[in-house]
Amino acid sequence: MKKILIYNWKMAPGSLKEAASLFKRTQIYADKTRTNAEIVIAPPFVYLPLFADLGGPKRGFTRIKIAAQNVFGGVGSAYTGEISPKMLKNLGVEYVIIGHSERRKYLNETDEMINGKVLAALKAGLKVVLCIGEPKRELRIKNYELRMKIAKNYIRKQLTKDLKGIHNSLIVAYEPVWAIGAGKPCYPKDAAEMIKFIKRFLSVKYQASSVKVLYGGSVDSKNIKNFVKYPEIDGVLVGGASFKKDEVEKIIMSSEKV
Template identity: 45%
Template sequence: MRKIIVANWKMNPQSLAEAKRIFEGIKKGIKPEAKKGAEVVICPPFVYLEALSSLVSPKTGIVLGGQDCFWNPPVGGGAYTGEISPLMLKNLGVKYVILGHSERRENLGETNEMVNKKVIAALKQNLKVILCVGEKTRDKDNFFSFIKEELWAGLKNISKISAKNLIVAYEPIWAISAAGGKADQPEDIFEMTIYIRKILFDIFGIRQPAEAYGIPILYGGSVNVRNAKRFLEIEGISGFLVGQASLSPEDFSKIVNLC
C-alpha cells in the first residue's frame, strides 16, 4: 500500500506568492520513485486552493486537501457565514479533508458531535476524510479511553462501505511541535496503532484483519526529517500528518522521498 504524506500548512503562508513557492519547491524536490511509493496531500489555507489547483496534475504526484469543512447542508450552500461546504472543496478538485484537528477542538470549541456531522457530510461527497484523534496528556489511566471516545463519537452512523474513504490521523496533542511538544516514541505509537485498529474492528463490525488494515493510520506530532524514517518503520503506520516541517520544501520533500 502506498504511504500517505499530508502537509497541513495551517494558517500559513501569508501570501499566495509564498504558497506557490513552497508548492513548486515540494513538487521539484519529490523524486520520481517516491511518487510511486506515496500519495502526497497538500492542505493549504482555503484561499489558496483554487490557485494551487492549476499547478496540480497526475505527473506531480500531488493532490490537494482542505483543512476543514462545514456539515450543513452537505450538498449546497446556506446562511453559514465564513464556512466552506464539502461540495465547494469537491468542485475545486480537492480529494482530501482534515477533520477534528485538535487545534480546532481546543481553540474553536469543536465537539465530537460537530466533528461527526462534518465526517458524514464530507463522506457523502466522496472526499477522503482524515479524522484526527489524540490525547491531551499521556495519562496511563485515561488516554486510551480518550481515543476510544473520539473514534466512537466521530464515526457514529458511518457505514462500513463509507469507511473506504476514511483515514485516521493519530496526533497526540502534547507532541505537536507548534505547542513546543516532542514526538512520541516508536513503541508507544505502535501500541496506539494496534489499539486504534481494535476500535475500528468494533465500530465497523470488521471480522477480517485485512479489512481493518484497509483504513490507513497516519502519525502526526513533531514529524521532521530527523525522525520520519524511524516512524515509517513502525508496523501499521501508513504515513504522516506533517505540520511545521511541511512549510519547508526541502524538509518535506525529504520526508516524502523516504517512501
C-alpha cells in the same frame, strides 16, 4: 501498502507568492524521488483554487494530491464564511482534514460537530482524514500499561462519538495533543501500539478491516523514518515542518524507501 504523507500547511505561508514557491519546490522533489508514498498538501483555503488546479490532470501534475484543512458539516447556504464539501469536490480537492486538535482546542469544535463534518464530507465523495488524540500525557503515572490504558479509553470514546452513524471507509490520523508543536513527538513504539489498537477497535466496531491510520505530532525529517518503519503506521501528518523550505526535500527523501 503505500504510505501517505500529508503536509498540513496550517495558516502558512503568508503570501500567494511564497505558497506557490513552496508548492513548486515540493512538486520538484516529489518528482525527483522514487518514493512510493502518496503525497498530499493541505494549504490554507485561499490557495486551494490554484493548487487544486496545479495538482490535477489539467496541468499534468498528478504526483501531489490536494486536501482542505476543514469543511462545514451543515446543510444550506446561510452560513457566512463556511465552505461546503460540494464546493471542495467541485474545485478538485480530494482529501479533507477534520477534527484537528487545534480546531478542537482553539475553535471549540466538539465531537458532535466533527461527526457532522465527517458525514457531510463522505457524502460528497471526499477522502476524510479524521484527527484524534488524547489531550495530555499522564507522565505522573509511572505504570506504562496503566498510562496506555487511560489513553486508549479516551481514544475509544472519541472515535465512538466522531464516527456515529458512519460506515464508510476513511483515514484516521492519531495525533496526541501534547506532542503537537512541542518538538517532542510520541515514542514511535508507543505510536505504533496505539495505532494497532485503533485499527483493532475500528475493525471490531465498524468492520473497517482496511482502514489507514497515520501518525501526527512533531514529525520532521529527523524522526519520520522512526515512525514509517512500523508496518502498522500507514503514514504521517506533518505540521510545522511541512512549510519550512529546508525540511520539504528532507522529509520526502526520508520517505523514499517507504
